Amino acid sequence: MQKINYLERKQCVINQSELEIISKEKFPLFCGCTEKESDKDLICEEEIAISKEGVLQLKKLIPLDLLYKNGHDAGAIGALWEEHHKEFANFIMQNHPKNILEIGGGHGKLSQNCLEINPELKYTIIEPNSTKKHNNINYIDSFFKKENIEQNFDCIVHSHTFEHIYKPLDFLQDCFEVLTGGGDYDFFSPKFAKES
Known part of the structure; x- marks a missing residue:
């Protein structure tokens, strides 16, 4: 059996408090049909752990290049997902963005719904293993890190992605730094996390 070199959380991902393991299970990495x-x-x-403040999180993290080796594609099939992508696009486009970065855009369905509303929209998807690429989208084949972004965007979106982020405070800081006009830095800073 292949050995996995897990990344291990030593402290709570939000407020650096101690973690207590409350559950241990084993499961196959790929949960789907296979030959x-x-x-x-x-x-x-x-290993599911809880902090003193009640924040649940995984203690052992699977390396991202192994976890997403074959893509993810959640939300690609089904009428409910189609409705979700359409309604989310309507919500996003209410603010008339001109240049969108979608983090973890996988199948590209949200992008296509946004572009139906505004075909002049500049749209970029950052995704390590896109399974289907659309000709009207700019792709960055990578995990999201500010070092991999060469421009700023007036809108950053992600759908069903945040729960996959291993370091959420760093992620939000990187989002802030690639947004035109930035965001509320104090809200996303480690100082805020320690005080709240």
Whole structure:
């Protein structure tokens, strides 16, 4: 069986307090249909921990390049997902953005709904393993890090992505730094997290 070099959280991801493990389970990394033999499954250890303040989080983290090796594509199929992407696009476009960065855009369905509303919109998706690329989208084949972004955007969106972020405070700070006009730095700073 392949050994996984987990990333381990030593402290709470929000406020750096101690963590207590409340659950341990094992599960296959790929949960879906496959033609491979079950003895080839990569079995992972899940440790769910809680901070003193009640923040639940994973203690053992699977390296991102392994976890998303074959893409993710959640939200690609089904009428409810189609409705979600359409309504989210309507919400986003109410503010008339001109240049959008979508983090974890995978299948590109949200982008296509936004571009139906405004075909002149500049749209970029940053995604490590896009399964389908659209000709009207600029792609950055990477995980989101400010170092991988060469321009600023007036709107950053993500859908069902935030729960996948290993360092949410760093993520929000990077978002702030690539937004034209920035955001509320004090709200996203580590100082705020310690005080709240």
